[in-house]
Amino acid sequence: MADSEGNERSKQTAIINHAADEGDEKSLAEIQKAKNEGKELTKEEKLRLRKEKKQQKKGKKDDKGPTEKAPVKEKTANPPASSQPVTQNAAQKAPSAVSVPVSESTAPTDKSAKSKAELKAERRARQEAERASKQAKKEPGSQAPSSKSKAPPSELQPAVKRLPEHIQVDDPAVVRKLAKKLERQQKSGQGTSLNVSRVKIPLRSDYGYKVSLFSHLHQYSRKAPLTQQISIPATVIHPSIVRLGLQYSQGIVAGSNARSVALLHAFKQVIQDYSTPPNEELARDLVNKLKPYISFLNQCRPLSASMGNAIKYIKKEISNIPSQYKEEEAKKKLLSCVDSYVNEKITLAAKGISKYAIDKISDGDVILVYGCSSLVNHILCEAFEKQRKFRVIVVDSRPRLEGREALRRLVNRGIRCTYVLISAVSYVLPEVSKVFLGAHALLANGYVMSRVGTSQIALVAKAYNVPVLVCCETYKFCERVQTDSFVSNELDDPDDLIVTRKGKTHLADWQSETSLGLLNLVYDVTPPDFVDLVITELGMIPCTSVPVVLRVKNVDQ
Amino acid sequence: MDEGELVEYFRTQMSQDPDVASAVAAIRSLLEFLKRDQSETILGLRENLTKAIGRLQEADSSVAVSSGGELFLRFISLTSLENPDLSQCRNMMIERGELFLKKISLSRGKVAKLCHTFIKDGAKILTHSSSRVVLKVLESAAADKKRFTVYVTESQPDSAGKHMADKLRKLNIPVTIVLDAAVGYIMEKVDMVIVGAEGVVESGGIINKIGTYQMAVCSKAHNKPFYVVAESFKFVRLYPLNQQDVPHRFKYKADTLKTAEDLNQEHPIIDYTPPSLITLLFTDLGVLTPSAVSDELIKLYL
Numbered sequence: 001m002a003d004s005e006g007n008e009r010s011k012q013t014a015i016i017n018h019a020a021d022e023g024d025e026k027s028l029a030e031i032q033k034a035k036n037e038g039k040e041l042t043k044e045e046k047l048r049l050r051k052e053k054k055q056q057k058k059g060k061k062d063d064k065g066p067t068e069k070a071p072v073k074e075k076t077a078n079p080p081a082s083s084q085p086v087t088q089n090a091a092q093k094a095p096s097a098v099s100v101p102v103s104e105s106t107a108p109t110d111k112s113a114k115s116k117a118e119l120k121a122e123r124r125a126r127q128e129a130e131r132a133s134k135q136a137k138k139e140p141g142s143q144a145p146s147s148k149s150k151a152p153p154s155e156l157q158p159a160v161k162r163l164p165e166h167i168q169v170d171d172p173a174v175v176r177k178l179a180k181k182l183e184r185q186q187k188s189g190q191g192t193s194l195n196v197s198r199v200k201i202p203l204r205s206d207y208g209y210k211v212s213l214f215s216h217l218h219q220y221s222r223k224a225p226l227t228q229q230i231s232i233p234a235t236v237i238h239p240s241i242v243r244l245g246l247q248y249s250q251g252i253v254a255g256s257n258a259r260s261v262a263l264l265h266a267f268k269q270v271i272q273d274y275s276t277p278p279n280e281e282l283a284r285d286l287v288n289k290l291k292p293y294i295s296f297l298n299q300c301r302p303l304s305a306s307m308g309n310a311i312k313y314i315k316k317e318i319s320n321i322p323s324q325y326k327e328e329e330a331k332k333k334l335l336s337c338v339d340s341y342v343n344e345k346i347t348l349a350a351k352g353i354s355k356y357a358i359d360k361i362s363d364g365d366v367i368l369v370y371g372c373s374s375l376v377n378h379i380l381c382e383a384f385e386k387q388r389k390f391r392v393i394v395v396d397s398r399p400r401l402e403g404r405e406a407l408r409r410l411v412n413r414g415i416r417c418t419y420v421l422i423s424a425v426s427y428v429l430p431e432v433s434k435v436f437l438g439a440h441a442l443l444a445n446g447y448v449m450s451r452v453g454t455s456q457i458a459l460v461a462k463a464y465n466v467p468v469l470v471c472c473e474t475y476k477f478c479e480r481v482q483t484d485s486f487v488s489n490e491l492d493d494p495d496d497l498i499v500t501r502k503g504k505t506h507l508a509d510w511q512s513e514t515s516l517g518l519l520n521l522v523y524d525v526t527p528p529d530f531v532d533l534v535i536t537e538l539g540m541i542p543c544t545s546v547p548v549v550l551r552v553k554n555v556d557q
Numbered sequence: 558m559d560e561g562e563l564v565e566y567f568r569t570q571m572s573q574d575p576d577v578a579s580a581v582a583a584i585r586s587l588l589e590f591l592k593r594d595q596s597e598t599i600l601g602l603r604e605n606l607t608k609a610i611g612r613l614q615e616a617d618s619s620v621a622v623s624s625g626g627e628l629f630l631r632f633i634s635l636t637s638l639e640n641p642d643l644s645q646c647r648n649m650m651i652e653r654g655e656l657f658l659k660k661i662s663l664s665r666g667k668v669a670k671l672c673h674t675f676i677k678d679g680a681k682i683l684t685h686s687s688s689r690v691v692l693k694v695l696e697s698a699a700a701d702k703k704r705f706t707v708y709v710t711e712s713q714p715d716s717a718g719k720h721m722a723d724k725l726r727k728l729n730i731p732v733t734i735v736l737d738a739a740v741g742y743i744m745e746k747v748d749m750v751i752v753g754a755e756g757v758v759e760s761g762g763i764i765n766k767i768g769t770y771q772m773a774v775c776s777k778a779h780n781k782p783f784y785v786v787a788e789s790f791k792f793v794r795l796y797p798l799n800q801q802d803v804p805h806r807f808k809y810k811a812d813t814l815k816t817a818e819d820l821n822q823e824h825p826i827i828d829y830t831p832p833s834l835i836t837l838l839f840t841d842l843g844v845l846t847p848s849a850v851s852d853e854l855i856k857l858y859l
Contacts, residue, residue: 362801542760542832544851545852548851
């Protein structure tokens with residue numbers, strides 16, 4: 001009974017409002033009108049009438065307790081659009097709870113002083129009503145179908161600092177907010193004079209079943225290229241950015257240095273093609289133009305820490321353009337800024353790091369590398385040119401098999417290499433003298449974020465007392481703090497884990513298995529106790545000194 | 558002042574005042590060199606100074622001389638040398654050099670003041686070989702009317718531990734000499750280990766007389782605190798990953814490096830203790846954890 005009434009209430013909010021505000025007379029008049037018209041009352045109208053009669057009955061009973069009715073009615077009158085059934089149900093319980101004790105307080109003639117018991121009952125009912133309505137407000141956040149028993153992040157939000165959006169995928173309220181933000185960004189980039197139909201930046205949808213521990217992250221599929229899955233409005237997003245996004249999403253451009261350099265080149269193109277609209281200032285307008293591009297790129301593939309730092313730098317440079325600069329001058333200045341950033345932070349930094357790293361490579365060394373880090377490959381090639389005698393063991397892992405690329409590059413230079421998979425790492429470690437690792441980012445508490453498998457290798461190396469050296473440019477240092485790999489990570493296409501051997505593909509229909517989930521993590525986090533040395537262009541520092549470098553850098557800027 | 562004179566001066570400094578740190582003596586000699594230098598340009602002056610530091614390192618291959626020399630050079634060039642008159646510049650550099658020397662002469666006292674409070678009444682302390690800084694620390698603790706006993710390792714091949722024991726006996730501190738091999742045996746009796754350092758490296762580890770590393774490993778196994786006392790001019794821009802990574806010029810005595818045919822047959826006189834085994838470092842910059850050393854080094858050198 002309560003449920004059906006709840007459903008009806010959702011359709012007839014206005015009527016309730018009327019009933020609440022204008023009293024019984026009007027509803028009676030409506031009933032009269034319906035009868036007079038002689039039409040058969042429709043089902044809806046019948047229900048409506050039934051409700052109104054109930055209301056009237058309640059109204060008579062509630063003469064003694066009008067105050068209790070009013071707040072409850074208000075709550076029922078203003079429910080949020082999508083969560084009405086729930087709120088209605090809860091609110092429904094409240095008035096019924098209210099009406100029960102009120103009806104218990106019999107003797108309608110006795111309108112004078114209420115007994116203590118009745119007051120207590122009313123107070124209790126009021127408390128229950130408020131509690132029920134508070135619970136109703138919270139329930140929409142936890143009704144997400146995909147999340148399991150984890151505490152809903154919306155509850156934590158008021159107490160804790162706001163979590164970034166890309167790690168709250170299982171909260172539908174956050175996803176809706178993100179979609180709205182993408183819409184708004186596109187609109188703001190257009191300028192007030194244009195009058196285009198609302199085209200939004202597409203929101204990429206997740207694919208497949210997500211393992212519960214990582215359900216707060218996005219998981220996209222790479223089966224079909226991005227342009228087939230979503231429609232990208234060409235007027236809003238610059239074509240070089242679209243191309244970049246496609247390259248990211250398909251994995252054509254991979255590796256943090258490559259991605260940052262590609263991003264900066266695309267931004268250079270954007271700046272060149274940019275023209276300030278009338279009545280707008282370049283400094284502010286260009287920054288606003290970049291926002292939808294960045295959101296789009298984030299949809300294609302979550303931004304890396306190095307890309308984040310590069311974007312921060314560009315935005316700062318743009319906003320620091322003095323207003324008296326003409327457009328051509330400003331653009332030239334910006335282009336040269338981007339060029340110098342790439343040159344200083346990436347190219348020259350690599351040279352500086354190789355200089356320090358080569359000091360650490362002695363003759364007769366056996367060096368272990370993992371995956372394909374552009375910086376580590378550069379160091380090894382330079383050391384080989386400087387006539388150091390060493391050999392390399394390349395460790396590789398599925399599904400990316402990036403080690404093959406590193407192997408190709410090193411062998412082409414003439415360096416003696418061995419190739420193993422990560423499962424054999426404890427077998428080869430006794431003969432290794434040093435481990436060189438690249439990094440995706442260095443966090444402020446000294447943890448190293450790198451390709452998944454890196455922390456495994458560091459752990460085993462520590463157990464064998466082999467020194468672990470991480471090579472990382474300072475532009476990859478980020479202010480974030482993370483102690484485990486769950487909080488913030490990237491989920492790659494789970495279909496990559498499917499392997500076909502001798503014509504048989506066992507996992508081809510993994511989605512139909514309800515108890516099976518495929519997890520393809522991209523990054524993991526290595527604690528500083530496993531890392532002996534970090535080589536940056538500023539010199540060799542222990543892992544715990546990363547915040548010092550960040551502080552010094554901030555002082556410089 | 559040519560290089561031979563410089564080395565002579567250095568040697569006389571060391572012999573005149575046996576209590577002085579080798580780095581202080583080196584810096585005094587460098588200051589004297591600067592005063593007598595005849596070069597015409599600042600760049601020439603710097604070059605000469607760098608060559609002089611190299612020469613001193615050849616004479617006495619301790620880490621402290623190398624670090625002290627480099628810090629001296631940095632300190633005096635930290636001022637603005639815009640003045641066109643060379644003699645003015647030189648006077649300014651000499652002034653700063655004197656200031657630096659004065660500061661570091663006081664550093665041992667500062668370290669002793671910080672450290673002696675960690676020595677409790679009735680403590681048993683283990684130390685390694687002969688260190689003047691540790692001596693100063695124990696001296697100030699004794700002056701503070703604390704009662705403690707000291708175990709010193711013999712520290713072969715030069716039996717430096719015996720000198721340390723003599724000096725401690727003069728201060729009326731009860732001292733026992735133990736064999737180098739007896740460190741594991743004696744570890745359960747002692748409450749803490751205090752050692753000096755020849756050099757403090759960027760990772761927060763130390764370079765000290767051979768035998769320090771195994772003392773550190775033993776103290777870690779027994780959960781005893783391992784304290785290091787060192788002045789700040791011993792901070793050096795080195796980052797060894799393991800024992801093999803320490804450069805040869807520090808591992809062997811200067812004359813050994815010149816005369817030996819096969820270094821593998823020679824025995825190193827120092828070893829490297831990694832930061833994971835060190836509890837605290839007492840320096841004139843304060844009491845530091847090993848990870849803070851890099852912080853201080855960045856402030857000093859960058």
